[in-house]
Amino acid sequence: STGDSLPTAKDLSAIFVPAMRAHKKSAFKSVMGDPTSAMINMAGGVPHPDTFPILQLQAKVKPLGSGNEGKRPRDTIVLNKSQRCQSTESLDELLQYGAGCGVESYCNFLQKYTQLVHRPKYSDWGVISSCGNTDAIGKAVSLFCEAGDSILVEKWTFPGALGSFAAAKVLPVPVDMDGEGMDPDSLDRICTSWGEAHPLRALYLVPTGQNPTGATMSFERRQKIYSVARKHNLAIIEDDPYYFLQLAPYSIGESSSINKVMMAELDVQQADALVPSLLSLDVDGRVIRLDSFSKVLAPNLRCGWITAPTYILDKLQILNESTILQPSGLTQGVISKLLNDTWGIDGWNRHLCELRAVYTYRRNMFVCMVDRYLSGLVEYVVPSAGMFLWMKINLGSEGSTNSSAMPQLLENMKKCGVMMAPGMPFCCDTSSNSATSPEHYLRAAFALVDVNMFEPALKRLAQAIIAIHGIQP
Numbered sequence: 001s002t003g004d005s006l007p008t009a010k011d012l013s014a015i016f017v018p019a020m021r022a023h024k025k026s027a028f029k030s031v032m033g034d035p036t037s038a039m040i041n042m043a044g045g046v047p048h049p050d051t052f053p054i055l056q057l058q059a060k061v062k063p064l065g066s067g068n069e070g071k072r073p074r075d076t077i078v079l080n081k082s083q084r085c086q087s088t089e090s091l092d093e094l095l096q097y098g099a100g101c102g103v104e105s106y107c108n109f110l111q112k113y114t115q116l117v118h119r120p121k122y123s124d125w126g127v128i129s130s131c132g133n134t135d136a137i138g139k140a141v142s143l144f145c146e147a148g149d150s151i152l153v154e155k156w157t158f159p160g161a162l163g164s165f166a167a168a169k170v171l172p173v174p175v176d177m178d179g180e181g182m183d184p185d186s187l188d189r190i191c192t193s194w195g196e197a198h199p200l201r202a203l204y205l206v207p208t209g210q211n212p213t214g215a216t217m218s219f220e221r222r223q224k225i226y227s228v229a230r231k232h233n234l235a236i237i238e239d240d241p242y243y244f245l246q247l248a249p250y251s252i253g254e255s256s257s258i259n260k261v262m263m264a265e266l267d268v269q270q271a272d273a274l275v276p277s278l279l280s281l282d283v284d285g286r287v288i289r290l291d292s293f294s295k296v297l298a299p300n301l302r303c304g305w306i307t308a309p310t311y312i313l314d315k316l317q318i319l320n321e322s323t324i325l326q327p328s329g330l331t332q333g334v335i336s337k338l339l340n341d342t343w344g345i346d347g348w349n350r351h352l353c354e355l356r357a358v359y360t361y362r363r364n365m366f367v368c369m370v371d372r373y374l375s376g377l378v379e380y381v382v383p384s385a386g387m388f389l390w391m392k393i394n395l396g397s398e399g400s401t402n403s404s405a406m407p408q409l410l411e412n413m414k415k416c417g418v419m420m421a422p423g424m425p426f427c428c429d430t431s432s433n434s435a436t437s438p439e440h441y442l443r444a445a446f447a448l449v450d451v452n453m454f455e456p457a458l459k460r461l462a463q464a465i466i467a468i469h470g471i472q473p
């Protein structure tokens with residue numbers, strides 16, 4: 001890693017679960033040896049690459065820069081059977097078993113990029129590839145929590161994470177939130193008064209464009225949360241798939257196409273304008289940062305990367321050895337080629353800026369329509385990242401006390417022809433997730449549907465809410 005003058009990470013192994021403290025790399029792997037040495041190595045159950053039927057792989061990539069289609073040659077990615085292509089490994093290497101930490105050129109790019117964007121504050125950090133954040137969440141949590149343990153989470157959170165905690169019999173402890181995400185005082189209070197036999201060791205959070213609330217933690221909020229985590233010696237699992245979807249400030253009245261001014265504005269902002277990550281504040285090495293290509297390339301590539309102290313990555317690699325091994329070499333190879341050779345750092349930044357412009361435009365159009373058609377019917381905070389608008393629904397004096405009001409609203413919405421996600425499945429606070437709670441929320445994702453559909457969707461939602469006020473269907 002970089003940064004010779006930086007301190008090394010603190011040793012958090014005391015808060016690993018006992019099984020993980022003892023967990024060793026497979027003894028078998030260590031006799032497999034260095035494939036480049038003169039050893040005649042017959043140890044591995046490894047097929048010969050001459051038996052791999054894929055000889056070449058080509059992929060066409062959309063050119064960067066909107067409005068220039070047709071003028072520029074399309075970027076083509078080529079991977080060859082036995083020859084490296086610039087930075088990227090040959091197909092024979094990509095398709096062969098690897099060491100479990102990921103394709104080298106893929107990890108090298110992400111290591112370089114992490115240094116540029118997050119500038120970690122300790123020296124012995126690294127990255128390994130992941131099959132996306134869902135898988136990485138489960139693995140990261142399993143280092144610190146086993147059945148019967150508890151994990152601190154935002155009161156509203158990603159159901160995939162809740163599912164993974166439930167499968168491991170790890171209990172979520174809800175921490176209050178406001179428009180800026182997790183509340184540090186609430187976190188401190190819970191940790192200070194925690195008297196249970198199983199100590200709290202880990203905190204899971206989504207700091208940017210949070211799912212479902214859309215909340216983004218400010219720099220000050222991140223500092224406060226980090227210092228509470230330090231005080232109570234918590235590992236932080238930073239699940240940040242929307243980090244690169246931070247949006248330009250909200251402005252109304254955009255024209256019907258992505259505004260060129262905004263593009264230019266985003267261009268200058270570049271990576272420096274992003275809110276610093278928790279990783280970038282992490283002087284101890286207590287953050288395990290999870291990044292995913294799902295929202296910035298495509299979700300079913302099933303690829304991401306994990307950044308953490310190297311001794312923690314070693315543990316995750318051991319978990320990979322008995323599960324995924326690593327993401328598909330073809331996928332990693334294509335991403336590596338795209339990032340290293342076709343785009344480079346500049347092209348990748350350019351791509352991210354274009355994405356931010358697309359989502360800024362969508363957010364602006366959506367919020368503008370919510371203002372127009374739902375005034376008085378919903379309350380919300382304009383999201384500054386991601387793809388979600390979280391709306392508190394005003395169901396009227398009748399509706400707010402009627403336990404069937406929310407199911408009725410969903411029924412009305414179905415009849416009117418619009419659907420959004422109800423808040424309930426995202427809530428891990430059993431004291432407030434009952435149907436009689438006065439807090440009724442909907443999560444609208446403005447990422448997928450055609451922008452022209454925002455207006456009819458919100459007119460329909462208004463109709464469905466108003467029907468509740470009068471309590472007729």
Ligand code: PMP
Binds near residue numbers: 325
């Ligand atoms: N099961 C057995 C019996 C094996 O021999 C091997 C490969 N050595 C595996 C599983 C691993 O298979 P995969 O590469 O599909 O994960």
Ligand code: PLP
Binds near residue numbers: 132
């Ligand atoms: N974490 C959060 C907070 C998400 O919102 C999502 C996607 O919906 C994921 C993780 C899943 O990411 P991946 O596709 O990388 O598994």
